[in-house]
Amino acid sequence: MTFAETETTELKQKFSDSLPKEIVAFLNTDGGTIYIGVDDSGKIQGVSNLDKTLKKIADILEFQILPDCRSFVELGTKFIEQKHIVTINVKKGENLYYIKKYGRSSQGCYVRIGSTTRSMTEEQITLTQNKYFDSKVKITEIESNIQTLTFQYLKLLLTEKGFSINENTFAQNFHLLTKSGSFNKMSELLADKNEFSIKVVRFKGKEKSDGIVMRNEYGEKCLIVAMKQAFDYCADVINETRISFEKGVRKDISLFDKTAFREAWFNACLHNNWADGTPPAIYIFTDRLEIISSGGLPVNLSKDDFFLGVSKPVNEELAKLFIRLDLMEQTGYGVPFVTKHYGKSAFEFLDFFLRVTIPFAFELESEPQSKPQSEPQSEPQKDSKIREKIINEIKKNPKITKEELSKKFELSLSTIKRKLSEMKDIVYFEGASKSGHWVVKDNE
Structure with a gap:
């Protein structure tokens, strides 16, 4: 076994008074292992009085x-080269840890930077404390500023997945209420109308200072609808495909991997710190796409666990809903999939934000090129497509209401009514308004 000091490994020839600092540093960073009885060169020196050393370490942890x-530290021993050494395995903690004697000060709080232990600055201590405080605030426990909420979009999405809706217990079953019975922050996110807005911004060059080409806002609507619209824009409009030929074989090259982007984007929407009211955003440059979400690395998760796909959702009830709607898997598939395609460097952990960078396979034009006049769809073509979609939806669900069609296609109710009226030779409603159904004529 080879020993060397790293970001997660500390070697100590013998027990010393600096041990509390090193344990605290690992607790406050990403965890690690301390070996006592191994010198800085990695040579085994051994521990002469094993029981006494273990007792001293146990006292440090307790007092x-x-x-x-x-609960985050495990003591052990190893017998190597006929000598005993002590192992201290430290997991990343779930709080700001400090040496009791010095309190929450630069003398008491430490972090691991590279292979060294460093004092935290007062600013770092404050930031860390605030981060842990924010992580304990749940969106299911925060009362919404709006108490006149409706959930037609959400109910439609759930019924499409086969869930039955009980109007009397809907809000309670899906954890949309606080303990006092008011709508919570999660309910506001999922409501038909809210005050959240997701931004998708495209820039002219590789920097924000190069100027903005386009800015889309997907907001003031159900989070799931908004995040899907943002995804569709990036995946269908931005994600160009170019053709190359290698040895006479045609090869289609996409600007970016659509599935990796989907995993990164949906995860950003799920794990975002919605308690602070800052929605995630997508920034598109000519050479890359960036996804920014607030909250940073979950406080109870190390970087190693994060990249392994260990799932510890910040918003637990929202995660359960995403799983029910097939928006994510419970297996922790997303992060490993992104790293497989773009490497760990795609993820950048900032103090209060997480940035995911997806590099492009080729460079975008600085501004979208206008398409030839013959390419845009004419109004009759667009109208024909809308009619086709309405017919297909009615065939799938003959009992679908005009209101549900309006929400499904994001058209006004008056537009849906007009389209159906124009299509009366093809589609008609048979029976009473509540018990009847749509009929599509055979010649369609």
Whole structure:
């Protein structure tokens, strides 16, 4: 076994008074292992009094470090080269840890930077404390500023997946209420109308300072609808395909991997710190696409666990809903899939934000080129497509209402009524308004 000091490995020839600092640093960073009885060169020196050393370490954990960290630290021993060494395996903690004697100060709080242990600055301490505080605030426990919410979009999405809706218990079953019975922040996110808006911004060059070409806002509507619209725009409009020929074989090259983008974007929407009211955003440059979400790395998750796909949702009830709607998997598939295509460097962990960068296979034009006049769809062509979609939806669900068609295609109710009136020779409603159904004539 070879020993070397790294970001997650500390070597100590013997027990010393600096041990509390090193344990605290690993607790406050990404965890790691401390080996006592191994010198800086990696040579085994051994521990002469094993029981006494283990007792001293146990006392440090119990009496010298706050908050209680014992559930995150595991003591052990190894017998190597006929010598005993002590192992201290430290997991990333779920709080800001410090040496009790010095309190939450630069003398008491430490982090791991590279292979060294460093004091935290007062600013870092404040930021870390605030981050842990924010992580404990759940969107199911925060009362919404709006208490006149409706959920027709959400109900439609659920019924399409085969769920039955009980109007009397709907809000309670899907955790849309606080303990006091008011609509919570999660309900506001999922409501037909809200105050959240997702931005998709395209820039002229490789920097924001190059100027904006386009800015789309997908907002003030159900989060699931808004995030799908943002995804569709990027996947269908931005994601160009170019053709190349290698040895006479045609090869289609997409600007970026659509599935990797979907996983990164949906995860950003799910794990975003919605408690602070900042929605995720997509920034499109000529050489890359960036997804920004607030909250950063979950406080109870190390970077290693994150990249392995360990799932610890920030918004647990929202995650359960996403799984029910097939928007994500429970297996932690997303992050490993993105890293497989773009590497770990695609993820950048900032103090309060997470940035995912998806590089492009080729460079975009600085501004979208206008298409030839013959390409845009004429109004009759667009109208024909809308009619076709309405007919297909009615064939799938003959009992669908005009209101549901309006929400499905994001057209006004008056537009749907007009289209159906224009199509009366093809589609008609048979029976009473509540018990009847649509009929599509055979010649269509």
